[in-house]
Amino acid sequence: MKRITLSIIALCQLCLVFAQWGPQSKTESHTLHSKVLGADREYTVYLPKSYEAETDRKYPVLYLLHGMTDTDKAWFWRGHVHEVMDQLVASGEAVEMIIVSPNAGGSFEEGHWNGYFDMPDWKYDTFFCTEFLPHIESKFRIIGDKAHRAVSGLSMGGGGATGYGQIHTELFSSVYAISALMSIPQHGAAQPREPGDKLAILTQSVIDNSCVKYVEEADEQRKEQLRTVKWFVDCGDDDFLLDRNIEFFQAMRKANVHCEFRVRDGGHTWEYFHSALYTCLPFVSRNFEK
């Protein structure tokens, strides 16, 4: 006990002081006006510890997509991505990067559009590529090439991440799909309860952009492009979406596009999504070009 020279309490106070004074990673939420969508869209961004001090440094970027009826806050408030990143950067398992979560959802009852693909009257993919990504990558110090850009997401956002990785192979170096909505069979489409029913429009867009069908129908040139991306599929053994993820992995293997595949314990839950970050963030880090 003699060797303890600073008291616990003093240490605590020191920690608090340090936390206030020293550079820390931080999370911010901002709003962007979209002409494509004709609406304001929020997003939340994680900036790494060194961001403020190293003013000439540019960073890799991860776009992290939320699930149905959630918003850009979900990965931060319940997914605790800020805390996971801080820990993995401290141990060296993840590299410092900027993480951006755009809002592509909200409650259907409150009239919000959900979905990452282009839908009638709501061209979200167009918005993402022509407005959101350019805005983010000029507003923040982001390297801004394929070699330093990744995309991940959960459930609807896992399907969005996979779809973006497929359609825009020129944009992303790696894709990590968490409990992903990889496809919906045609008869699984939600029936419109009224004209313009947003849930029905969403499910149709997921059918039209089936990640499984995309691989199955890819010609050799397209497969070659898919091989320029690193793929990781992660889904729980109790997840009701597991069979879709299996079909996707099998299609990828058949197409000879390398894809990591894991089935861990769990269902379609935040415990699963959150724990996936511990694999996802090192994976995208490894695949950023150094």
Added chain:
Amino acid sequence: MKRITLSIIALCQLCLVFAQWGPQSKTESHTLHSKVLGADREYTVYLPKSYEAETDRKYPVLYLLHGMTDTDKAWFWRGHVHEVMDQLVASGEAVEMIIVSPNAGGSFEEGHWNGYFDMPDWKYDTFFCTEFLPHIESKFRIIGDKAHRAVSGLSMGGGGATGYGQIHTELFSSVYAISALMSIPQHGAAQPREPGDKLAILTQSVIDNSCVKYVEEADEQRKEQLRTVKWFVDCGDDDFLLDRNIEFFQAMRKANVHCEFRVRDGGHTWEYFHSALYTCLPFVSRNFEK
């Protein structure tokens, strides 16, 4: 794709329906009046899935203690213990049990007492043993013997859990200490800022109940009693409390009291506390008598 007979959406609706109709685990908060403390005390309790249907069944119990300035809600709102339990019970890694988190804290600024030991004017240990535990174990269907009772906690609650396991070896079959405040050196006591300063009283109670000193000073009879409990100490390599946990483990080993010890990656953070549940809940489950 032909084998998909229920649409995703129908499945989702089914899930929602099931969730509302089928038996589920649940979390409740209640209040108990303490004569010992002269105050109302809240607590939060997790009841397993089978609790309502199996009306004759009694369960093991885990007392799960929170940290300084937190309350009985912390393990549920930020520790997500409800969701972790559901997953581990589903996979068989944890057994169905009742988890109880008593309130032993709150903000010092708002005048709340913090701490698990008996302090002048606030005999929390006495309250716990003579009022709280008997109340809980009669109100809920709890087996109520040492072989089916465990205690765990984080930080101040990790020290509390360890101290309770030491002082009350007749009560608990296992102790799992997470990032625990095992001791404070004498010169580490907070200086009272005013008479009756609750932080100063707390730190003095932790000094007086040093878990390290307790083992070092134990006679052979006491050591023999300590050996009737299963011990597990889990602390991060970046935790400012690590050295105290090392001292505790070394004292236990020297006293020939078996104790599992782990140092995983992380600091004194909720990411660490939360992840410890995945080891803690199986550990206490294994050590309940079947």
Added chain:
Amino acid sequence: MKRITLSIIALCQLCLVFAQWGPQSKTESHTLHSKVLGADREYTVYLPKSYEAETDRKYPVLYLLHGMTDTDKAWFWRGHVHEVMDQLVASGEAVEMIIVSPNAGGSFEEGHWNGYFDMPDWKYDTFFCTEFLPHIESKFRIIGDKAHRAVSGLSMGGGGATGYGQIHTELFSSVYAISALMSIPQHGAAQPREPGDKLAILTQSVIDNSCVKYVEEADEQRKEQLRTVKWFVDCGDDDFLLDRNIEFFQAMRKANVHCEFRVRDGGHTWEYFHSALYTCLPFVSRNFEK
């Protein structure tokens, strides 16, 4: 450094002494003559640390089956099951049990029969149930009921373990299948290179005893029997047998027989088989009745 009272070297010597004098777990190989097979059969057995001292104690048993062209030594020499057990028992993650690996293989070139099912001229399943199991469970102190008996295996032995669990639901409380040969499609049968070709006979027996077909064709009574067993399927994402394991898991889920499923990183390799023991041994331990 002052607190070090025994030198490292003295400690090492102490360890050696202790290892020689104190009770240790051990591994033995024995031979049994089978009338059914008309041949001598070897087996290797792990006896836990307490076995010799606690002469009245009976133990649960795990039958651990090897893969094609391997023998009863494989789980010990390359799978290191002895060392894994010792570690998991020390930490409490596995209970003390007896582990038995029968020889059901060897090199085809040297003329050895391979396989766990009844084949023309080589009724291994009959041997296992009527000669081997009774011999083992009388020779060693084994509890000898379903509640304390489990079966596991790798590759051909994973298929054997699953098949035994299906055919003999009255014998086993749990089955853990590692990288299992769950089935072979009819056209996948090896063509006999000569009459009595043992590889061709083996592949036909695996086809006839397809674990997938067994579940798909089970009636409700059979399904109810399957539900009395705990199932765990574990297969690597790069394993050429993965699709068969997926089919098995999907058939089990459709039949409403609970089955844990994991796909971890790896191929059909000893690194995978070995690492599965760290999940397998705690799984069967939890499912032994206490």
Added chain:
Amino acid sequence: MKRITLSIIALCQLCLVFAQWGPQSKTESHTLHSKVLGADREYTVYLPKSYEAETDRKYPVLYLLHGMTDTDKAWFWRGHVHEVMDQLVASGEAVEMIIVSPNAGGSFEEGHWNGYFDMPDWKYDTFFCTEFLPHIESKFRIIGDKAHRAVSGLSMGGGGATGYGQIHTELFSSVYAISALMSIPQHGAAQPREPGDKLAILTQSVIDNSCVKYVEEADEQRKEQLRTVKWFVDCGDDDFLLDRNIEFFQAMRKANVHCEFRVRDGGHTWEYFHSALYTCLPFVSRNFEK
């Protein structure tokens, strides 16, 4: 089942064919004559899959040191480093590198010298730096700078790796110490049983090169050099060397040299050493400059 177009057996045969025809990683053992030692010394080397085909490519290198009485074969025969590497490279968790294990041991009874430091009549460190390393890095296509060179080892080799990282900070980018013999207290020296007793000479060299003392006595310039290396210390909670590893970590923290520290379940066993490779190889991979 209809989708299975290749039979299992055909696949197996394909695998065998592929294994024989396609490029594979490989392990070789060679002998080098040392003038410094006046003796031939063996070593074993792992060459990655692409080594033969990519004849212009140079690789990072990991020196992997064995323990007392073991030889250069131990990490391959019992540590299975070849198989672990293949798996981690396939999943992207480790980068292709060359792994070299020099022989610094063998049975004392058979008269072999053990140890990595310079000893009277056996200047192993001098041999390593002036003969072995230059030989290896010219014979194989190795990048050959600090940024692409790492050192790791177990037990006596963990102490050797740490010592080499300390003494030769200009050589290594990272050090991963497994269950390391970080120091021996003076009274722990083996007493010479005869003049020139090699065990006594070894223990004295470990005392003289105490990794703990080295950090405790380092001046600020030396600490600054230590900070140019990435450090990782990994030791089991039942290892008789744990306290020495704790002392080393505490000394590093006090010296403000960043060091990762883990205490996992286990003793001074091959199960522990082997499992450490799954953390070690990704760690050194991350710390190679890209």
